[in-house]
Amino acid sequence: MLYGIVSGLHASAMCGALLVLVANELLLVWARRGQQGPxxxxxxxxxxxxxxxxxxxxxxxxxxxxxGWSLLTPWLVASLVLVGLLVALERKLVRPWSMQAQPMLRGAISATEVKAFAGNKRALVGRIGMIMLFALIVVLMVTKPELNPFV
Known part of the structure; x- marks a missing residue:
């Protein structure tokens, strides 16, 4: 029973995060018009x-x-590698961009600055890459494919 609850929490949190990341991108498309709200x-x-x-x-x-999963289960190892790539991508491309958001949260930013912030290409590549990696991780977690080519 505990396994089912925690597994449900895990799946809900991960799928919810993926949906929020996609919604985030849609809001940023709107923000590229210079609107602070989105x-x-x-x-x-x-x-x-x-x-x-x-x-x-x-x-x-x-x-x-x-x-009772082995840490050497192929789909789990692949997922962990992808999580590591996701974290590296977030730290290298997305985090510096999101740190620039502090003035925007205080309301001290112009429409031109909002456009520049929302249109940052480096951050866009990072965010889209994160979404793609995240989707791949979700697929691996759901399907749990046998990735051993020697079987």
Missing amino acids: ARIAIFANRFAGVLISAGILAGIVVVFLG
Whole structure:
């Protein structure tokens, strides 16, 4: 029973985070027109996605131990490698961009600055890459494919 609850929490948090990340991108498309409201909501959505990701990863670790999964299970190893890539991508491309959001949250930013913030190409590449990696991780977690080519 505990496994089912924690597994459900893990799946809900991870799928919720993926949906929030996609919604974040849609808000930023709107913000590229210089509108502060969608940009602010996108910043908060990005933070909320981070909380969901942290909760999902923590629940996932618990699920691995409760479920008796080997840490060398191929789909789990692949997922962990992808999570590592996701974290590296976030730190290198997305975090510096999101740190620029502080003035926007205080309301001290012009429409031109909102456009520049929302249109940052480096951050866009990072965010889209994160969404793609995240979707791949979700697919691996759901399908649990046998990735051993020698079987």
